[in-house]
Amino acid sequence: MSVKARALWGFQHGAESVRAGDTIDVEPETFDKLKENGLVEKDSGSASLPAASGSGAPNASAIDLDGMSLSELRDFAATKGVDLGEATKKAEVQAAIKAGLAAAPEA
Numbered sequence: 001m002s003v004k005a006r007a008l009w010g011f012q013h014g015a016e017s018v019r020a021g022d023t024i025d026v027e028p029e030t031f032d033k034l035k036e037n038g039l040v041e042k043d044s045g046s047a048s049l050p051a052a053s054g055s056g057a058p059n060a061s062a063i064d065l066d067g068m069s070l071s072e073l074r075d076f077a078a079t080k081g082v083d084l085g086e087a088t089k090k091a092e093v094q095a096a097i098k099a100g101l102a103a104a105p106e107a
Helices: 028-036 070-080 090-103
Strands: 003-007 011-013 016-018 023-026 040-042
Touching: 003 028, 023 028, 028 040, 070 090
Parallel strands: none
Antiparallel strands: 003 023, 003 040, 011 016
């Protein structure tokens, strides 16, 4: 039996690139792991993406930062309380996010 999950952030799921707002079918055990990392929620059939909570930083290695636009990266950083400092280019913002998530205390 599979679980319908809605992606809160972009990430790589096997060979599939999942973008924020996508709905995917996953096994219950996989859903639990993805939810624990802050990447998905159970799909309730709602069309809008909920505002993500600032608590519980997603696992930095599970987030597909390359698949996000610069605007999405800035939004993600703001939601997670990551200070971008002087970063203006996509690679700089990605590096700041990775550093910020790595330094974030475990929830």
